Amino acid sequence: MAGAPAGDFNYELHGEGYAIQRRSDPRIAAAVHAALGSARTVLNVGAGAGSYEPDDRYVVAVEPSPTMRAQRPPERVPAIAAAAESLPFDDGAFDAAMAMVTVHQWSDVDQGLAELRRVTGGPIVILTFDADALDRFWLADYAPELIAAECRRYPAMAKLAAALGAGTEVRPVPVPFDCTDGFTEAYFARPERFLDAAVRRSQSAWGFVTPGAQQQAIARLRADLASGAWDDRYGELRSQREFHGSLRLVVGPSTRTEKPPTARKSGPAPARTMRVRRRPGR
């Protein structure tokens, strides 16, 4: 699958090195795996290099970008070249589906989620960010254009819930201070990491900021780190164990109907037993 990217970010131009910076965080992975429930077969859409794929289930991965597919390590299954909006699987083919940090890039979120719902009988687990909470992160003070772009990109929680059906849960996910998945909030306590261009390249959000605005933001951050101004304002974050920011797990319910209880053979209803308490003295 070559040509135009399936999402709003061109990983063929900017995707190299992604898998070095963006690795499953074990604490977030535990929350994802718990949400998959008892599913044996799992579809991972927008699978990238395979972050958060469970090791103990049968996984099928879908990823439209050749550069991202090429970064899948040998212990992961190869990914099928396809996009969320048109999944090459039968109805109800999987027990569960997962979509990790990808729905904001899809060209048609409603169509993609309808496809996920069509091919999945059990839970659908989406790791994403809540646009309404993006401004809790201090980076908003340095790169307001980046936060504004992210607000436009991330689908509202209500939209995801409506697409996945009644009973969808939105669970806040705290970001650990040493998070190994290098999305922007992962560095809430390690501001120096943003000075590394390789870190920023693995965060698609920077692709929506002009080079000038990016340069300005990083120059200001560098100066504030050197002068101590960043620490004066946000220094307590350096010893905070986790950050309650915008990371969310959206868990859509199973649509599989439970098997009806085995029908009773015809004949008289069995006598009901009731325990009667004797009154004292009788």
Ligand SMILES: C[S@@+](CC[C@H](N)C(=O)[O-])C[C@H]1O[C@@H](n2cnc3c(N)ncnc32)[C@H](O)[C@@H]1O
């Ligand atoms: C930020 S990366 C996340 C990759 C991986 N899930 C992870 O957690 O590291 C977003 C991924 O979504 C993929 N993507 C973009 N548009 C897509 C679409 N329409 N259908 C499926 N995947 C898409 C991109 O190619 C990219 O690999």
